Amino acid sequence: MEIKKGIAVSPGISIAKSMVIDSEDYRIPYRAIEPGQRTNEIRRLRKAFSDAIDELTQLEETHKNKGSQIKDIFAVHQRFLHDRSLQKKIADTIRTELVTAEYAISNTFREIASHFADEKDAYISERAADIYDIARRVLKQLLGKKREEIGQLKEEVIIVARELSPIQTASFDKKFVKGITSDAGGRTSHAAIVARSLGIPAVVALEDFSTIVNEDDSVIVDGNRGIVIVNPDEKTIREYQEYREDFNQLGHKLNTLREKPAVTRDGANITLLGNIEFPGEAQTVLEKGGDGIGLYRTEFLYLNKTTEPTEEEHYEAYSQTIKAMQNKPVVIRTLDLGADKYTQSKRFVREPNPFLGLRSIRFCLQNIMMFKTQLRAILRASVLGNVKIMFPLITNQQELMQAKMILHDVMEDLSEEHIDYNRNMPVGIMVETPSAALTAFSLAKEVSFFSIGTNDLTQYTLAVDRSNELVSTLYSTADPAVLRLIRTVVQDAHKAQIDLSICGEVASEPEYIMLLLGMGVRTFSLASPMIPEIKQIIRSVTMTDCNKVARKILSMNSERHITSYLRNAARKILPEAF
Ligand code: PEP
Ligand code: MG
Numbered sequence: 001m002e003i004k005k006g007i008a009v010s011p012g013i014s015i016a017k018s019m020v021i022d023s024e025d026y027r028i029p030y031r032a033i034e035p036g037q038r039t040n041e042i043r044r045l046r047k048a049f050s051d052a053i054d055e056l057t058q059l060e061e062t063h064k065n066k067g068s069q070i071k072d073i074f075a076v077h078q079r080f081l082h083d084r085s086l087q088k089k090i091a092d093t094i095r096t097e098l099v100t101a102e103y104a105i106s107n108t109f110r111e112i113a114s115h116f117a118d119e120k121d122a123y124i125s126e127r128a129a130d131i132y133d134i135a136r137r138v139l140k141q142l143l144g145k146k147r148e149e150i151g152q153l154k155e156e157v158i159i160v161a162r163e164l165s166p167i168q169t170a171s172f173d174k175k176f177v178k179g180i181t182s183d184a185g186g187r188t189s190h191a192a193i194v195a196r197s198l199g200i201p202a203v204v205a206l207e208d209f210s211t212i213v214n215e216d217d218s219v220i221v222d223g224n225r226g227i228v229i230v231n232p233d234e235k236t237i238r239e240y241q242e243y244r245e246d247f248n249q250l251g252h253k254l255n256t257l258r259e260k261p262a263v264t265r266d267g268a269n270i271t272l273l274g275n276i277e278f279p280g281e282a283q284t285v286l287e288k289g290g291d292g293i294g295l296y297r298t299e300f301l302y303l304n305k306t307t308e309p310t311e312e313e314h315y316e317a318y319s320q321t322i323k324a325m326q327n328k329p330v331v332i333r334t335l336d337l338g339a340d341k342y343t344q345s346k347r348f349v350r351e352p353n354p355f356l357g358l359r360s361i362r363f364c365l366q367n368i369m370m371f372k373t374q375l376r377a378i379l380r381a382s383v384l385g386n387v388k389i390m391f392p393l394i395t396n397q398q399e400l401m402q403a404k405m406i407l408h409d410v411m412e413d414l415s416e417e418h419i420d421y422n423r424n425m426p427v428g429i430m431v432e433t434p435s436a437a438l439t440a441f442s443l444a445k446e447v448s449f450f451s452i453g454t455n456d457l458t459q460y461t462l463a464v465d466r467s468n469e470l471v472s473t474l475y476s477t478a479d480p481a482v483l484r485l486i487r488t489v490v491q492d493a494h495k496a497q498i499d500l501s502i503c504g505e506v507a508s509e510p511e512y513i514m515l516l517l518g519m520g521v522r523t524f525s526l527a528s529p530m531i532p533e534i535k536q537i538i539r540s541v542t543m544t545d546c547n548k549v550a551r552k553i554l555s556m557n558s559e560r561h562i563t564s565y566l567r568n569a570a571r572k573i574l575p576e577a578f
Helices: 035-062 068-082 084-097 101-118 128-151 166-170 190-198 234-255 279-287 311-324 361-366 368-384 397-416 434-438 440-446 454-462 469-474 480-496 510-518 528-540 543-554 559-573
Strands: 002-005 007-010 013-021 157-161 177-182 202-204 218-222 227-230 271-276 293-297 329-333 386-391 427-431 449-452 499-502 523-527
Touching (some): 035 084, 035 101, 084 101, 101 128, 190 523, 234 528, 279 311, 311 386, 361 368, 386 449, 427 434, 434 454, 434 480, 480 499, 510 559
Parallel strands (some): 013 157, 177 202, 293 329, 329 386, 386 427, 427 449
Antiparallel strands (some): 013 218, 218 227
16 A cells, blocks of 8 residues: 555545546656566567558658658668567566566657667757657557546546646546546646546656656545545545545535525625636536536647538537527627647647746637637637637736737627627636736726636746646735735726626635635636535635634735635635545
């Protein structure tokens, strides 16, 4: 039995067999096998090589009229893939070291590549990159099959990975994927956000956990306390089964609040909205008692496709969501691509600092045709219900004016084509950069609402990557600098008499609710599985107490003191949540 502590990102307890997945990289972590699995691993190795040869031969056929340089590259790849002694060396590694085919392949290729890289002759040393390409080609055969298996699960599993992309996480079937662990990531990385939306217990930032776990090991994921246990003993399993039972009962109890209003004990009405990534989640928002959708992350429409979605595909997704919400508000956020959310076609174009790069509204303003396609679909869908549009990652007034101008152009086009849309559709922005927060007073004159995106606001204010586990202890929205910016934005929105909500992950964290209420926030948008618990907190507090908490916190200078003060205050209100 081995216990590891990471960051709890999605609540709940699960116990199941592990399914270990690797990324399509040549650096596969060490994985041991039982002696009885040797034959199967060697069979997998041979099949991966022969499938890679088939794939390469087909590629050669399609590129047969290209230049001689391309032909040379293909020839090098073919020579390696047909090299019997290479396959034998890898098979020997599997046999003697008792490791998986993936590990044996990646390790052997890495050794060969390092011999090339050590050569003084530049031409030879640069061939190391080719060796890695060949390794990737073979590994893709094995890992691609694994992805297919994940798509066709027949029994419950816990996914164990080094790193997960948001789209990998979104493709998990909730019926069978009972828990998620990843070595990398932070509380607000998008894979974590998706796990929370799906209601799958998850723990991230587990260092080398994925290398400790073998396929089919028994694993416990405690998404409440951020603990994972591999091969637990009988006593631990029993304790966790009881804990799971208690936790699930609390969930059932909270679900009974569905029809009750989110109102404080002294009568302040609060609006609770859901964050979604896919139209199908609208139903969960309603089931959990949400008053609408406060953040629809539309870029997910792009992430699992190799081609750009058409206007009709956009329209279909939006109209399905809007109709499901039956006239309740739906805030559609325009594409927030880039950083950790790449389209399939842009997956390999890496920027040096992707979170500071061509991301979000910046990407849209440089890809106007793509942006207009989405805007047309949103405008067409705007007549189907209560729709608002929201631009992400605004950093200055000029960017906002440009986005609004393009929206205007699209409106004119639709008018000319006699296509119906809501001319008065509210336009808002996400406030998620320090520059937008500090100029909120002037941006407020141009929009109908603000939504504070604390996930990015925290990252950009503190200069801490939100998805990097190495700096996760430095990432905290309770930092006085971030809280002061939030207060500024709330005050400026109130002065300008525009709507304000908060849609970052803190809106689903019980500790933050009293503080945010005390700071003047009245609308929260959060992962819908968390709505009942947050409603329970709201129904248990008075605004008088919340105001006191906010006053006290805003006079404090240390993140550590603030965090412990918030935790104690919330623990008094809802002890079961902690
Ligand atoms: C945020 O940044 O707080 C936010 C809600 O947007 P996202 O998490 O999608 O970046
Ligand atoms: Mg954001």
